[in-house]
Amino acid sequence: DTGVSQNPRHKITKRGQNVTFRCDPISEHNRLYWYRQTLGQGPEFLTYFQNEAQLEKSRLLSDRFSAERPKGSFSTLEIQRTEQGDSAMYLCASSLAPGQGLDGYTFGSGTRLTVV
């Protein structure tokens, strides 16, 4: 297994455009998480899935953000009508569900979004 893969690595978009990011987790992991990180801060929780079910979405997340994990494997995060404040590193992580392992999260390298 090659770890958690995220695409694209970088995305520059104009304000108001829609963007979509993809995450391919470790195949054995049933949990998948999306976080956002800005410079000098810790990762901020956005949403997470167990298999194909979205279990929680951050209350701080506006309706412009949506995530899917249609077959319980890869996931996509879409941001509609992007704003400059959306500029950040978007991190995906995967893990086993609690009780199934104690290996923590494996993070991908992230997608850096710049909204101009």
Add this chain to the structure above:
Amino acid sequence: QQPVQSPQAVILREGEDAVINCSSSKALYSVHWYRQKHGEAPIFLMILLKGGEQKGHDKISASFNEKKQQSSLYLTASQLSYSGTYFCGTGLGGKLTFGQGTILTVHP
């Protein structure tokens, strides 16, 4: 509620020791520790579960104090490779809330 890490930054010479603390206003059930180097993904170091156990990983160990709602990460005889930002993550049921990070710099 985001856990609070202290100190915000530490500067060490190779071979020196450091302690990074992570405090929560909520009851702790599990604490994860991660290290992130500039421009890279966070890397998992260790997990501690409710029970006050201490874990070790080479010269890096951690403790978990339920009563104080606090975890501490101990770096012994630091190496240049220990430089990076350390994050604690706390949570229940697998979803983590991360602290703001502690920047550790090790000089030769």
